[in-house]
Amino acid sequence: MTTVHTLRIDGADVAASDGQSILAVATENGIDIPTMCHLDGLSDTASCRLCLVEVAGSNKLTPACTTLVTEGMDITTTSEQLTEYRRTITEMLFLERNHICAICVANNHCELQDLAEKLQIDHFELPVINPSVGIDASHPLFAIDHNRCIMCQRCVRVCAEIEGAFTWGVMGSGIAERVVTDMGTPWGESPTCTSCGKCVQVCPTGALFENGRSIAEGSKAQRPFLPFLKRLGEGLEQT
Amino acid sequence: MTKPTLATIWLDGCSGCHMSFLDMDERLFDIAERADIVYSPLIDVKAYPEHVDFCLVEGAVSSEDDLRKILHVRQRTGTLISFGDCAVTANVPAMRNPIGVQPLLDRAYIENVTINPGIPVSVVPKLLAMARPVHRVVKVDVYLPGCPPSADLIYQSLVDLLAGRTPDTHGARFGR
Numbered sequence: 001m002t003t004v005h006t007l008r009i010d011g012a013d014v015a016a017s018d019g020q021s022i023l024a025v026a027t028e029n030g031i032d033i034p035t036m037c038h039l040d041g042l043s044d045t046a047s048c049r050l051c052l053v054e055v056a057g058s059n060k061l062t063p064a065c066t067t068l069v070t071e072g073m074d075i076t077t078t079s080e081q082l083t084e085y086r087r088t089i090t091e092m093l094f095l096e097r098n099h100i101c102a103i104c105v106a107n108n109h110c111e112l113q114d115l116a117e118k119l120q121i122d123h124f125e126l127p128v129i130n131p132s133v134g135i136d137a138s139h140p141l142f143a144i145d146h147n148r149c150i151m152c153q154r155c156v157r158v159c160a161e162i163e164g165a166f167t168w169g170v171m172g173s174g175i176a177e178r179v180v181t182d183m184g185t186p187w188g189e190s191p192t193c194t195s196c197g198k199c200v201q202v203c204p205t206g207a208l209f210e211n212g213r214s215i216a217e218g219s220k221a222q223r224p225f226l227p228f229l230k231r232l233g234e235g236l237e238q239t
Numbered sequence: 240m241t242k243p244t245l246a247t248i249w250l251d252g253c254s255g256c257h258m259s260f261l262d263m264d265e266r267l268f269d270i271a272e273r274a275d276i277v278y279s280p281l282i283d284v285k286a287y288p289e290h291v292d293f294c295l296v297e298g299a300v301s302s303e304d305d306l307r308k309i310l311h312v313r314q315r316t317g318t319l320i321s322f323g324d325c326a327v328t329a330n331v332p333a334m335r336n337p338i339g340v341q342p343l344l345d346r347a348y349i350e351n352v353t354i355n356p357g358i359p360v361s362v363v364p365k366l367l368a369m370a371r372p373v374h375r376v377v378k379v380d381v382y383l384p385g386c387p388p389s390a391d392l393i394y395q396s397l398v399d400l401l402a403g404r405t406p407d408t409h410g411a412r413f414g415r
């Protein structure tokens with residue numbers, strides 16, 4: 001039998017079952033906490049820190065996606081300080097690479113843009129870096145533009161946990177951190193990639209996209225997962 | 240009562256933001272009722288006036304000419320508005336930043352040129368090391384993101400500004 005806890009979120013009493021995360025309970029109760037690395041169905045890494053919330057009695061902030069509820073918890077999901085942190089994190093996600101929305105395959109279908117809009121970010125206070133980062137377009141169906149990658153690692157997790165291919169990994173650290181295919185092998189030469197397209201589907205930004213998608217089409221992928229396999233099997237041209 | 244004065248300037252941008260300004264269509268008459276447009280690429284005035292109340296700045300600060308203009312305009316302007324993504328984030332002009340000025344000029348004027356390759360030294364203003372958002376160079380008071388900002392956003396923001404209110408840019412978005 002599941003144990004039921006009662007707790008408070010933003011002053012309202014809510015019920016939760018044992019083993020639920022703060023994020024899950026908040027979502028169930030219609031309370032919106034910004035997230036980026038979290039995706040329903042994948043494990044959580046708590047790497048983006050957007051979902052940080054305050055828990056009464058603790059002097060540090062807690063990621064809602066990985067913190068399980070406990071009896072009597074008193075949680076604050078929105079405060080001036082939290083909003084300020086979230087805005088700064090969002091700015092850093094933009095400024096760590098090169099985001100030029102106007103010419104991006106994900107323009108207007110991008111979770112990073114959504115986040116900026118939600119937090120009403122109309123300019124960046126932090127200085128720009130404009131690092132020189134590459135694109136790998138060696139795969140016949142997909143490409144990765146590291147300029148748009150925010151290191152949420154959803155691609156890494158979906159590839160390992162759902163597809164079971166373990167193609168994606170992470171190399172380097174800090175500002176030099178990159179997602180890579182097969183320890184740095186060009187994607188097109190990957191012996192493990194099954195061309196399922198799941199990474200493209202879960203990527204929140206324009207970093208992963210289907211080859212041949214243009215900005216004017218306004219979406220970086222169109223087909224559901226399986227047709228990729230079918231097309232590959234039939235040896236069809238990618239267009 | 241005298242009307243507030245309005246100017247627009249064009250730095251490193253594609254003029255798309257000014258096109259969107261023109262897309263206000265018949266609402267331009269309304270803007271002209273509320274403000275005197277005293278300087279703009281859209282009107283025939285040569286010098287930026289001594290004092291202007293509001294100025295929309297299109298484009299990033301990319302060249303020595305842009306820099307000279309924006310310093311001059313900032314000095315003479317009450318409320319400076321970063322108008323569009325190029326002004327707000329450096330946007331498309333910033334695509335050259337990771338490449339560096341010299342390799343960029345070499346590629347554009349020498350490597351890909353068959354007739355008289357050579358980097359122009361006169362008339363064309365010298366590029367700065369980086370294309371930068373306007374607020375990294377001078378103080379900016381209001382930001383209107385979008386590539387270009389929609390005519391509706393421009394109109395509503397101008398009406399608010401000219402009436403002395405802070406514009407509500409809710410729903411504005413980079414790229415849109």
Ligand code: SF4
Pocket residue numbers: 098099100101102104105106107108110111112113148205206207413414
């Ligand atoms: S990934 Fe999103 S935020 Fe980045 S350039 Fe593309 S649309 Fe803009």
Ligand code: SF4
Pocket residue numbers: 144148149150151152153154155156179199202203204205207208
């Ligand atoms: S490629 Fe996309 S899904 Fe993968 S880490 Fe980068 S932003 Fe996230």
Ligand code: SF4
Pocket residue numbers: 102251252253254255256257297298322323324325326330331385386387388
């Ligand atoms: S923001 Fe877009 S429309 Fe405006 S000048 Fe820049 S590229 Fe052109």
Ligand code: FES
Pocket residue numbers: 034035036037038045046047048049050051052063064065066
């Ligand atoms: S969603 Fe919780 S840390 Fe990213």
